[in-house]
Amino acid sequence: MDHDQNFKNLIVDYPKQALEFFAADEVCPLDDTVKITPVRQEQLKNRLGDRFRELDVPLLVEWPNGHREALLFAVEEHTDPRRFSIHRIAHYCLDLAEMFDTRRVVPVVIFLNQNQCPGELRIGGDRVDYLEFRYLACHLKQRIAEDYRQSDNIIARLNLP
Structure with a gap:
């Protein structure tokens, strides 16, 4: 099993x-009533011959008490900044939004190494940007391990030096 699959x-x-x-900026705190469900990783194709897009880990977060409307998280992990494509992440999010008939999709990109990847995408004409896309970036190498040493969050403890 490779590193990506383990992650x-x-x-x-x-x-x-x-x-x-x-994705602390978007979800904290999550109480114990929240329901988190992994959704299908392979996105549906429009035509049989089309290439499929596969998400790393799409998660549906639901609050049974109705405290918040459900959120979809498109969690993507990137080891090699040269292979990162903000266009591909935008496609994933648009596919999820269409599949679940929602506008509540949060793209989360986890960078394992230092990078200079674009943080936003703007598509438009001379006067107006008609599509703007950003993602929530988590740069693991920029996190301070000492801040999480006493944390009860196993993900934090396993992912920091």
Whole structure:
């Protein structure tokens, strides 16, 4: 089993802790009533011959008490910044939004190494940007391990030096 698969398994096995660590700005705190469900990784194709897109770990977060509307998280892990494509991440999010008929999709990109990847994508004409896309970035190498040494979050403890 390769590193990427181990990383995906860790997120699927501990989704609450993963979101609290990688996407804290969007989800914290998550209480024990929240329901987190991994959704299909392979996105549906429009035509049989089309290439399929496969997400690392898409997670559906639901609050049974109705405290918040459900959120979809498109969690992507990147080891090699040269292979990163903000366009591909935007496609994933648009596919999820269409599949679940929602606008509540949060792209989370976990960078294992230092990088200079674009943080946003703007598509438009001379006067107006018609599509703007950003993602929540988690740069593991920029996190301070000491801040998490006493944490009860297993994801934080396993992912920092």
